[in-house]
Amino acid sequence: MKLSKLHTFCFLVLPSFFVGLGGGILQANAAEKVVINAGIHQASIPLQDLQNFAETGEVSPALEDVLRVSQRDSEQTRKALTRQVPVDLLFADKALNHPLGGVLLDQISVVIHPPTTTANRVALRSAIVLSASEDNQVSLLEIIENYPSSELHVEGDRIVEASEKLGRLSEGMKEAMRRVPEIFR
Numbered sequence: 150m151k152l153s154k155l156h157t158f159c160f161l162v163l164p165s166f167f168v169g170l171g172g173g174i175l176q177a178n179a180a181e182k183v184v185i186n187a188g189i190h191q192a193s194i195p196l197q198d199l200q201n202f203a204e205t206g207e208v209s210p211a212l213e214d215v216l217r218v219s220q221r222d223s224e225q226t227r228k229a230l231t232r233q234v235p236v237d238l239l240f241a242d243k244a245l246n247h248p249l250g251g252v253l254l255d256q257i258s259v260v261i262h263p264p265t266t267t268a269n270r271v272a273l274r275s276a277i278v279l280s281a282s283e284d285n286q287v288s289l290l291e292i293i294e295n296y297p298s299s300e301l302h303v304e305g306d307r308i309v310e311a312s313e314k315l316g317r318l319s320e321g322m323k324e325a326m327r328r329v330p331e332i333f334r
Contacts, residue, residue, distance in 0.1 A: 180293055180301035184264075185212070187219035187305040196294065203230045203290050219306040226305075229312035230293075233286040241281050245274045253314065260311035261289070263298040272297050289315060 183194050198209040208216065208223055216223050244250045254270045254277075262269050273296070280291035289312055293301060304311075 180296050180298055182300045183293060184300060184302045185215045185305040186302060187215045187221075190215065190218040199230070199293065200290065203227055215305045221306065221308070226308055229309045230290040231288050232312050232316065233288050234316050235285060236277070236281045236287045237285055238278065238281045241287075242278050245277060250274075253317075256314050257292075257311055260304045260307045261292060261296065262302050263296075264300055264302060287315065 180196055183196055183199050185192050185194055192211040192215045194209065194211050194215075198212060201207055202209065202212055202223075206223070206227060213223075216226060245254060251270060254273050258269045258273050261273065263272065273292070275297055276292045276295040277287055279295040280287040289308065292315075293303065
C-alpha cells in the first residue's frame, strides 16, 4: 500500500512532531545549526556546511578542526553521514513505536540529540520517519536535516558507530517482525 506524502506527513510525522515538542516552542524548521562535539572540543557548524561536506567532500575550517580532534578520517565520516539504509516507511513507524525500536532510538540519540534530552526519542523517531517518507531510505544526514529542532548536537567521534546502528535498524527490526509478526500488525 502506497501512501501519499500528505498522508504520511499528516498521520505519521505530524503527531510525533507535536508530541515531541509539546510544552516547548514549535519550530517549523529543522536544524539550522549543528554543534559537533569531539571530546572537549565543540564546533558550531551551519547545516549547509555539513550538507556541502557530504555532497562534495569539501571540509569547512570548523569541520576540519572537529575531524582532527576526533581523529576521524573525513572520507569515512562522509560515508557514514550519507550511507543510505533501506527502511520501509510503514514498518519504520510501527517498529520505532515498539519498545524494541525505542532501544534503537536511545542508542542513536546518544550520537544525535538536541541541546537538552527532553522529548528526544519522539523527535528522533519523527526525523527517521520523515526521512524514510521520500524514498524508503534513511541516512544520518537526512535525520539531521529532518530533526525538529533549530539546534542539534552530534557526537563527532561516534558518527560511524551511529551509521552502523542505523544500518541494523532495517535488518534487526525485519528479523523481529519475522519472528513475532503480531507485534507489528
